[in-house]
Amino acid sequence: MSGYKIGELAERTRTTASTIRYYEQIGLLRRPDRQEGNQRRYGEDDVARLTFIRRGRAFGFSIEQVRTLASLVQDRSRSCMEARDIAQAHLADVRAKLRELKALEKSIAVFVAACDSECAGGPGPDCVILDDLSVSGPADRSGCCKAPSA
Amino acid sequence: MSGYKIGELAERTRTTASTIRYYEQIGLLRRPDRQEGNQRRYGEDDVARLTFIRRGRAFGFSIEQVRTLASLVQDRSRSCMEARDIAQAHLADVRAKLRELKALEKSIAVFVAACDSECAGGPGPDCVILDDLSVSGPADRSGCCKAPSA
């Protein structure tokens, strides 16, 4: 009678029933009580734990990192500074990815802009932009979609 | 006698022999000629194609996107604008990820800073920061590592 069904828990934590069953399978969530008809029933503590887990995942922590963080929540005596260390290590990763992604965005934007400006006249048969991806040196975009001179 | 061995090709394109065999298996790279002893031998065109592929992957394009881009290189008659479209769609994805990642970085930085400033006195048994991850509302960090008042 009481408690949330798996779909309700999923809705409350913005995830899916499948994911919840998966977390149970890998031991990240406890096995809940079952109703008469064998359906899982969850309580408020499950909502809290799963919210914690999803929050951590949304923060980009791996399942194992989340597992550690969650265990720190249980064992309060040594939690805060350890959590800080995990988070800080993760922050370094995130910042590295951020730098990479910024460089990537710039490169692609340049690529698109080159296509727009230099190939705007129509699809030439000698577009050099794609060639740039095949060679190792810095790009030389002069001559993209060049007139059939050669 | 002539041509690169798989390890040499790997080195030149900054990848691994395993990855090269994998690309061959999924049909992204052609099956190369074999030497007497059954070892693969590659030429300059293979270096160029694999460089293209790795470049595209480093740009965050999926294998299938790279496959399409590579086929556009072959069929020059309609390449440039199609490549532009793929790149532009991808650019939108990258920018979305970039926004997400920026928000993420800020969140974690705030988390770490809160740990530093509010838990600096030592690991209190009632740290509230970890609780923040378990509830759905906005964080209230007053009382982190609070004195054993209650």
Place this chain on the structure above:
DNA sequence: CTTACAAGTTGAAGCCACTTGAGGTTCAAG
């Protein structure tokens, strides 16, 4: 020539974090 060892070969399995599918049971509304 032998010995050793690096680098190559194959096919299959493992990784992460889920998602999807098949095939069945249970629940709640009309």
Place this chain on the structure above:
DNA sequence: CTTGAACCTCAAGTGGCTTCAACTTGTAAG
């Protein structure tokens, strides 16, 4: 009572490789 949504289990699929096991080939030193 019937319908259809939501639940159940177990297995396999996803992407993009990496790793493993067990073997063969190539190469340099002694």
